[in-house]
Amino acid sequence: xxxxxxxxxxxxxxxxxxxxxxxxxxxxxxxxxxxxxxxxxxxxxxxxxxxxxxxxxxxxxxxxxxxxxxxxxxxxxxxxxxxxxxxxxxxxxxxxxxxxxxxxxxxxxxxxxxxxxxxxxxxxxxxxxxxxxxxxxxxxxxxxxxxxxxxxxxxxxxxxxxxxxxxxxxxxxxxxxxxxxxxxxxxxxxxxxxx
Amino acid sequence: xxxxxxxxxxxxxxxxxxxxxxxxxxxxxxxxxxxxxxxxxxxxxxxxxxxxxxxxxxxxxxxxxxxxxxxxxxxxxxxxxxxxxxxxxxxxxxxxxxxxxxxxxxxxxxxxxxxxxxxxxxxxxxxxxxxxxxxxxxxxxxxxxxxxxxxxxxxxxxxxxxxxxxxxxxxxxxxxxxxxxxxxxxxxxxxxxxxxxxxxxxxxxxxxxxxxxxxxxxxxxxxxxxxxxxxxxxxxxxxxxxxxxxxxxxxxxxxxxxxxxxxxxxxxxxxxxxxxxxxxxxxxxxxxxxxxxxxxxxxxxxxxxxxxxxxxxxxxxxxxxxxxxxxxxxxxxxxxxxxxxxxxxxxxxxxxxxxxxxxxxxxxxxxxxxxxxxxxxxxxxxxxxxxxxxxxxxxxxxxxxxxxxxxxxxxxxxxxxxxxxxxxxxxxxxxxxxxxxxxxxxxxxxxxxxxxxxxxxxxxxxxxxxxxxxxxxxxxxxxxxxxxxxxxxxxxxxxxxxxxxxxxxxxxxxxxxxxxxxxxxxxxxxxxxxxxxxxxxxxxxxxxxxxxxxxxxxxxxxxxxxxxxxxxxxxxxxxxxxxxxxxxxxxxxxxxxxxxxxxxxxxxxxxxxxxxxxxxxxxxxxxxxxxxxxxxxxxxxxxxxxxxxxxxxxxxxxxxxxxxxxxxxxxxxxxxxxxx
Numbered sequence: 085x086x087x088x089x090x091x092x093x094x095x096x097x098x099x100x101x102x103x104x105x106x107x108x109x110x111x112x113x114x115x116x117x118x119x120x121x122x123x124x125x126x127x128x129x130x131x132x133x134x135x136x137x138x139x140x141x142x143x144x145x146x147x148x149x150x151x152x153x154x155x156x157x158x159x160x161x162x163x164x165x166x167x168x169x170x171x172x173x174x175x176x177x178x179x180x181x182x183x184x185x186x187x188x189x190x191x192x193x194x195x196x197x198x199x200x201x202x203x204x205x206x207x208x209x210x211x212x213x214x215x216x217x218x219x220x221x222x223x224x225x226x227x228x229x230x231x232x233x234x235x236x237x238x239x240x241x242x243x244x245x246x247x248x249x250x251x252x253x254x255x256x257x258x259x260x261x262x263x264x265x266x267x268x269x270x271x272x273x274x275x276x277x278x279x
Numbered sequence: 280x281x282x283x284x285x286x287x288x289x290x291x292x293x294x295x296x297x298x299x300x301x302x303x304x305x306x307x308x309x310x311x312x313x314x315x316x317x318x319x320x321x322x323x324x325x326x327x328x329x330x331x332x333x334x335x336x337x338x339x340x341x342x343x344x345x346x347x348x349x350x351x352x353x354x355x356x357x358x359x360x361x362x363x364x365x366x367x368x369x370x371x372x373x374x375x376x377x378x379x380x381x382x383x384x385x386x387x388x389x390x391x392x393x394x395x396x397x398x399x400x401x402x403x404x405x406x407x408x409x410x411x412x413x414x415x416x417x418x419x420x421x422x423x424x425x426x427x428x429x430x431x432x433x434x435x436x437x438x439x440x441x442x443x444x445x446x447x448x449x450x451x452x453x454x455x456x457x458x459x460x461x462x463x464x465x466x467x468x469x470x471x472x473x474x475x476x477x478x479x480x481x482x483x484x485x486x487x488x489x490x491x492x493x494x495x496x497x498x499x500x501x502x503x504x505x506x507x508x509x510x511x512x513x514x515x516x517x518x519x520x521x522x523x524x525x526x527x528x529x530x531x532x533x534x535x536x537x538x539x540x541x542x543x544x545x546x547x548x549x550x551x552x553x554x555x556x557x558x559x560x561x562x563x564x565x566x567x568x569x570x571x572x573x574x575x576x577x578x579x580x581x582x583x584x585x586x587x588x589x590x591x592x593x594x595x596x597x598x599x600x601x602x603x604x605x606x607x608x609x610x611x612x613x614x615x616x617x618x619x620x621x622x623x624x625x626x627x628x629x630x631x632x633x634x635x636x637x638x639x640x641x642x643x644x645x646x647x648x649x650x651x652x653x654x655x656x657x658x659x660x661x662x663x664x665x666x667x668x669x670x671x672x673x674x675x676x677x678x679x680x681x682x683x684x685x686x687x688x689x690x691x692x693x694x695x696x697x698x699x700x701x702x703x704x705x706x707x708x709x710x711x712x713x714x715x716x717x718x719x720x721x722x723x724x725x726x727x728x729x730x731x732x733x734x735x736x737x738x739x740x741x742x743x744x745x746x747x748x749x750x751x752x753x754x755x756x757x758x759x760x761x762x763x764x765x766x767x768x769x770x771x772x773x774x775x776x777x778x779x780x781x782x783x784x785x786x787x788x789x790x791x792x793x794x795x796x797x798x799x800x801x802x803x804x805x806x807x808x809x810x811x812x813x814x815x816x817x818x819x820x821x822x823x824x825x826x827x828x829x830x831x832x833x834x835x836x837x838x839x840x841x842x843x844x845x846x847x848x849x850x851x852x853x854x855x856x857x858x859x860x861x862x863x864x865x866x867x868x869x870x871x872x873x874x875x876x877x878x879x880x881x882x883x884x885x886x887x888x889x890x891x892x893x894x895x896x897x898x899x900x901x902x903x904x905x906x907x908x909x910x911x912x913x914x915x916x917x918x919x920x921x922x923x924x925x926x927x928x929x930x931x932x933x934x935x936x937x938x939x940x941x942x943x944x945x946x947x948x949x950x951x952x953x954x955x
Contacts, residue, residue, distance in 0.1 A: 156377075
């Protein structure tokens with residue numbers, strides 16, 4: 085798995101530099117550029133969508149729809165000064181609409197997590213370490229379940245390397261709300277870790 | 280949107296705590312860890328953490344939680360990554376089909392895209408040597424000649440942020456600062472020098488204008504620092520008035536012509552703009568902004584690269600006029616070092632101006648309701664960013680102040696000089712606004728003076744108005760005082776005392792639980808009050824006065840309050856539910872007749888929902904306080920209080936998402952019920 089999403093992009097320009105670099109600004113066709121952006125952003129968007137209750141199949145569909153919309157957007161002469169935020173914003177909105185439309189196919193219910201945790205256990209860990217790790221994951225999971233939707237969204241977007249300003253743009257809230265949501269989320273998680 | 284570094288002050292209650300608490304808040308620690316503080320603030324946090332074990336331990340706790348979240352996320356999704364491998368080829372097929380269907384974009388769009396791409400490419404700090412090997416060599420040669428690389432490359436927004444921070448930091452370097460500034464202002468063929476002494480704490484300013492002709496020859500001036508137009512020679516007065524009119528046309532502040540905050544406010548108000556950041560040698564950086572919106576076609580601000588202090592501004596108006604402002608001298612002086620008599624208030628400015636037989640309509644109250652409404656909204660946003668709309672004694676008026684034009688007057692009393700400075704910095708640069716903020720100490724000292732000595736008459740008035748009536752529907756006063764949620768009064772036994780003792784045997788843990796829950800409820804009340812004030816203020820008629828951009832800003836403001844209120848309510852629900860026992864819940868779910876009406880039927884527009892939200896939040900406040908903290912009389916029927924609380928929480932659970940959704944749409948333009 086790659087590192088956090090932030091490393092992909094240059095400081096303030098959120099178009100993947102590799103895409104820009106390889107493209108040479110005009111030599112690549114738009115389809116090729118979109119495909120490159122898809123390759124670079126697929127993993128972080130997929131990760132975010134899975135965390136936001138999308139099933140793997142839905143997440144793939146949402147990402148495809150997002151990048152097809154991106155093609156139409158750029159083909160129509162749309163702005164490309166923050167593609168990464170744009171992609172996350174559109175994927176986030178499609179996912180929200182999908183979740184409204186049908187019931188969740190993928191849930192972060194405790195049972196699933198504990199099963200997941202056991203299946204993914206590091207084979208180098210001993211039984212005691214496995215047990216402690218499993219306990220820890222269950223505790224974090226229980227604490228994350230107490231967060232509001234917005235707090236979770238802010239948390240996972242921050243984990244993808246977005247700045248508060250970008251998170252605000254993606255979720256349609258102000259920076260102060262992002263800061264407040266993260267503060268509360270972290271406070272709850274600290275309390276949860278002591279429970 | 281607002282910088283988090285501007286929002287580091289938490290709600291008013293926490294501000295008060297922060298003033299007494301030597302430790303850093305969780306928010307400060309988190310902002311520092313996330314790199315969201317300015318360099319200066321981050322350095323302050325580092326210095327504190329280096330010396331304070333308690334804060335260092337809390338920071339490590341936060342870091343650990345961040346690590347846990349990332350670990351958890353990775354564990355959660357890892358098994359599902361293999362499931363996504365088939366998606367790429369399907370996507371490529373779909374993309375090719377779409378491309379064949381849509382076809383190539385027209386030539387002009389391709390040119391536009393290429394131009395944007397080039398612009399974007401030019402912003403990348405990591406140069407791609409493969410592409411621009413030769414230019415890099417040439418550029419390096421140029422650098423070696425000019426020592427150009429010493430100048431930090433910044434974006435437009437960074438430059439403006441740094442310039443504003445520079446100003447605030449400079450003011451903090453002196454206890455009672457007075458800004459001395461000498462400017463040369465050229466408007467067409469007319470050139471003046473303007474000397475300003477500004478007291479940012481007392482919100483006072485003294486000016487002198489000298490008319491200059493030819494090569495700096497002074498042709499006319501007022502003899503000393505004067506504030507009264509009647510003391511100015513006619514030529515100077517005419518120049519003064521014409522310049523003020525030019526600034527007014529461009530929606531700029533004449534009070535502080537070279538303000539980066541002012542430039543930033545204009546810059547942020549633009550939907551479409553083009554930026555160009557250039558350096559002049561190693562000493563100066565210039566931001567040039569071009570736009571087709573508003574009165575200004577092109578503006579540039581030049582700052583010193585060493586400290587981002589602004590030294591020049593150049594404005595080209597849409598009508599072809601050009602205004603150039605150059606700083607000739609600037610300093611921050613201690614108040615003690617100047618003659619404070621220069622700040623003597625002018626008597627009866629309007630009368631004096633009206634007596635003048637001048638043809639210049641300096642004091643023409645040319646501001647429209649729309650301009651005032653826009654200014655007022657900007658003030659509300661700034662106050663909101665500072666979290667000063669949650670119970671602090673700040674009020675807004677539309678009035679004719681000393682400047683002679685109708686303005687939005689922000690008056691109020693704040694707890695400390697630091698808080699006052701923060702608010703002044705946040706509000707600085709908003710056009711058509713007069714600031715009359717005082718600390719409690721200042722207000723008290725003025726009240727103790729004989730009436731004839733009171734100079735800023737508004738502030739004591741503000742103090743007396745603390746108990747004023749709530750502002751109701753459009754008028755000339757927007758009351759934001761007297762709405763601080765009432766402090767919890769411990770007067771009876773909490774109805775949940777037994778449950779609390781069972782859940783938290785230790786008195787300390789019990790008290791912490793109650794205090795935190797009560798704080799959440801109080802914060803919810805503060806948010807509900809803020810929403811109610813917005814609902815009262817922004818009737819459909821007032822909303823119509825706003826531009827589309829401002830309507831969106833208002834929607835964002837409302838959504839912000841709703842968002843925090845939802846978080847508060849969620850947390851209160853979780854906390855209180857953990858105390859419910861079957862005995863308390865025996866009464867079962869509330870009858871259908873008691874359930875809150877759906878938002879569609881209960882409220883026909885967002886203001887109606889706001890009123891419902893307010894009353895439900897009040898019910899939560901009353902009942903939660905009675906159950907947990909024993910406010911008022913001892914409850915005769917705790918079960919009824921629990922039921923009331925459940926009903927109110929259920930009502931909010933329905934109403935808040937509905938309100939959030941409604942303000943997410945173009946609700947402001949098309950209210951469903953104008954008669955409300």
